[in-house]
Amino acid sequence: MAESALAKKMKLKAGYDAMIINAPDKYLKELEPLPSNVNIAQKMENPADWIQIFVKSKKELDVLFPKVLKFFKPDTLLWISFPKGTSKIQTDLTRDKGWDVVAAADLKWVNLVSVNETWSAFAVRPYKPGEPIQSFR
Template sequence: MPESALARKMKLKSGAKAVVVNPPDGYLAELRPLPNGVSLGDKLQGSFDWIQIFVKNEAELEKTLPRAIKAMKPVSILWISFPKGTSKIQTDLTRDKGWEALEKADLKWLTLVSVNAVWSAFAARPFKSGEAR
């Protein structure tokens, strides 16, 4: 069975060691089916190729981000999912505000995607050697 459109959009690759932290109810069903050979965890223990964290506000981002960064490999993609402004979830994160912790982490911003009707996600990765900051 081919992977879900969401897994493709979020660049989840075959064989990846992946983790989703604090997913909302029903989210993992949206992410499935996964690409072949993906192992999916729910705790930031060890290192991962693909990491997705769900945070509702800047305080949760500041609390979770250091553990997520510690679990990254040099080629990892980190997705930070946050509530859309149109969702009913109270948040102080927007596309343009609340990302100081991510900026301080010295990660390269890659893209912003719509996860579903409630959540958006920024992708980031470590800078490659010699890459402009």
């Protein structure tokens, strides 16, 4: 069975060890069908190839982000999902504001996508050896 459009958009690939933290109800169903041999953990226990966190505020991001960094592999892709301005979720994160803790981590900003009608997500990953460092987003 082919992977879902959402899994493809979010670069969730076959064989990945994935981690999803603070997922809203029914979100995992939105990712289905998953690529083959993807293992999804919902706790921070082992390093992961692909991580997605859901945060509703800068404070929540500031607490959770340093914790997930401990579970990075050299090529980990981290998606930081945050409420869209049009959602009914109160937030102080926007596309342009609230990302200081991420900017300080020297990660490469890869993409910004619409996850669904409620959530957007930024993707970041470690720089590859020799890759030029870019300025904040």
